[in-house]
Amino acid sequence: MDGYRHGAEEEQRTSIVATGLTKRYGPLVAVDNISLSVPAGVVFAFLGPNGAGKSTCIKMFTSLLQPTAGDITLEGIDVAKHPHRARKHFGIVFQDQSLDDELTAYENMEFHAVLYGVPKQERERRIDKALRVVDLEDRRKDLVKTFSGGMKRRLEIARSLVHHPNVLFLDEPTTGLDPQTRRNIWEHIKQLNRERGMTIFLTTHYMEEAEAIADIIAIIDHGRIVAQGTISELKRRTKTKTLEEAFLKLTGKDIREEQASSVDRMRMRRRMHP
Amino acid sequence: MSGAVYVMWLRQLKRFWRSKPRVIGGLAQPLLFLFALGMGFGPVYAAAGQGDYLQFLIPGIIAMSILFTAMFNGIEVIWDRQFGFLKETLVAPVSRTAIMLGKTLGGATVAVLQGIVVLCLSLLFGYRPASVGSVLLGLVFMTLIALLFASFGIAIASKMRDMHGFQLIMNFLIMPIFFLSGALFPLDGLPKAIGTVTTLDPLTYGVDGLRGALTGLNHYSLLLDLGVMAALVIITTLIGAYLFSKVEL
Ligand SMILES: Nc1ncnc2c1ncn2[C@@H]1O[C@H](COP(=O)(O)OP(=O)(O)OP(=O)(O)O)[C@@H](O)[C@H]1O
Ligand SMILES: [Mg+2]
Numbered sequence: 360m361d362g363y364r365h366g367a368e369e370e371q372r373t374s375i376v377a378t379g380l381t382k383r384y385g386p387l388v389a390v391d392n393i394s395l396s397v398p399a400g401v402v403f404a405f406l407g408p409n410g411a412g413k414s415t416c417i418k419m420f421t422s423l424l425q426p427t428a429g430d431i432t433l434e435g436i437d438v439a440k441h442p443h444r445a446r447k448h449f450g451i452v453f454q455d456q457s458l459d460d461e462l463t464a465y466e467n468m469e470f471h472a473v474l475y476g477v478p479k480q481e482r483e484r485r486i487d488k489a490l491r492v493v494d495l496e497d498r499r500k501d502l503v504k505t506f507s508g509g510m511k512r513r514l515e516i517a518r519s520l521v522h523h524p525n526v527l528f529l530d531e532p533t534t535g536l537d538p539q540t541r542r543n544i545w546e547h548i549k550q551l552n553r554e555r556g557m558t559i560f561l562t563t564h565y566m567e568e569a570e571a572i573a574d575i576i577a578i579i580d581h582g583r584i585v586a587q588g589t590i591s592e593l594k595r596r597t598k599t600k601t602l603e604e605a606f607l608k609l610t611g612k613d614i615r616e617e618q619a620s621s622v623d624r625m626r627m628r629r630r631m632h633p
Numbered sequence: 634m635s636g637a638v639y640v641m642w643l644r645q646l647k648r649f650w651r652s653k654p655r656v657i658g659g660l661a662q663p664l665l666f667l668f669a670l671g672m673g674f675g676p677v678y679a680a681a682g683q684g685d686y687l688q689f690l691i692p693g694i695i696a697m698s699i700l701f702t703a704m705f706n707g708i709e710v711i712w713d714r715q716f717g718f719l720k721e722t723l724v725a726p727v728s729r730t731a732i733m734l735g736k737t738l739g740g741a742t743v744a745v746l747q748g749i750v751v752l753c754l755s756l757l758f759g760y761r762p763a764s765v766g767s768v769l770l771g772l773v774f775m776t777l778i779a780l781l782f783a784s785f786g787i788a789i790a791s792k793m794r795d796m797h798g799f800q801l802i803m804n805f806l807i808m809p810i811f812f813l814s815g816a817l818f819p820l821d822g823l824p825k826a827i828g829t830v831t832t833l834d835p836l837t838y839g840v841d842g843l844r845g846a847l848t849g850l851n852h853y854s855l856l857l858d859l860g861v862m863a864a865l866v867i868i869t870t871l872i873g874a875y876l877f878s879k880v881e882l
Contacts, residue, residue, distance in 0.1 A: 423724055423882055446726035457717040461648045473640040474725035502651075 372399040374526050374558040380429035382415050389415045391582035402552050402559040404573035408615040412582040413562045414454050417530050421451050434525055450519030454530040460504035468518050475522035489517040492547055509540035529561040545572055566603035580610045637727035641735025649743040663698045663751045667758050691755040692844035693816030696778055699748040703779045704807055706740025707786015711793050733877040740783035748775045770846035777862040778839035784873040791876035816840045820852040835865050
């Protein structure tokens, strides 16, 4: 498989390219003319306050949402023109749950493997391997509804690996998890990045996590990228000592929207716009 | 494509089988109808010179349980959306049509199974099929009813953002479709208003065909029933596939 080594020639290859990406919801501009480029094999952290437009960007990158304007290329494939081809190359862990609670861990994985066209004789081996990566192999036969939040999260990560993607999108993979599980998840992710050269595109609200894992950081606010670079570049530019301070300096200190979690806001939005 | 249809179908079956309350609840209702209506109205019906009401009612109740099960399975798309699983299917490299077809076939299969169980239960109420052929023809109509309402359910669910509209659909769509279909009463000599409404109800033709197949008591010709149902299945599947292809998260 398929992993790319972290090598000099790989630094040149870009994995994700967005140009002039814009998404409007009526009068609201959720994503405002964003351009970015993510080199292959790096860990790229996309940081921003609630409602900044991170998830909207990820949905557009992964062909779930039609951009109002702009282009996206993923592993050299135009996402708008060839969504199916692009979809085979990335895995995604959504901000909110996307498992079927009434199926077992193994069945959820198998469902995914069939949808992604993993050959039958390969399925079991790949699923077992992915479950081992997240330490869930002994729970494979259990219904997902009996899992804790952290186990579900790990299962979603395992599932996103079954089709051997080159790029992995992780939308707040550790929100709501205990420190042990968070550390465990990031270790797995770091390992995938190192061993398989997988490009990781992640969002998180935990600055120290981003600081520990990311090679490149982009900070987004009100749908626009306000800063981009390595962590030391950002600290230097803002004359701060930690990423958190740099983040606060760049995005201001006022609180965005209500304190409700984004899932609550989604629910609320659904109620308001049936 | 075929793989995607297959796993969607299989998932529907597994989910149904694992929710025992649904299986049992789905049987309690037809039993109650057969018992209360069948036994309760039997004497009046016989006195009016119409014959055995239970024989008449059984196909209607089978159609009812198929209608409900198929619709619920289609509308389940809203649950998938709310609980997030829909994203997993929509981001996969398979066509929306395949997903929609798999879901329709899964929902329809579950509904037909439910219908078969009700058919078996009706043996307790004294129903005796005339021949193997009549049961097979009955299965054809049961399948058509199931496909029609499973795809119809998906079409509706594709346009709904959440479960709040569910009561509305239950009371203004599913219930009228059932009560105005001739499932419970003969279509001959109806007052004009209700007579017209029944001819506009798609389930009317499904029930009539099923009744014709199982008991020979049809109002229209079986060919007409078959033609109308087949045409409706094609139309709702096309509409359902189109609306489902437009679903945004
Ligand atoms: N379907 C939608 N309809 C209308 N507005 C939407 C929709 N989805 C998102 N928005 C709006 O777009 C903006 C960006 O939302 P998005 O979910 O991308 O933010 P986010 O950066 O992921 O925030 P969080 O950190 O809370 O997850 C918000 O103002 C949100 O209210
Ligand atoms: Mg988000």
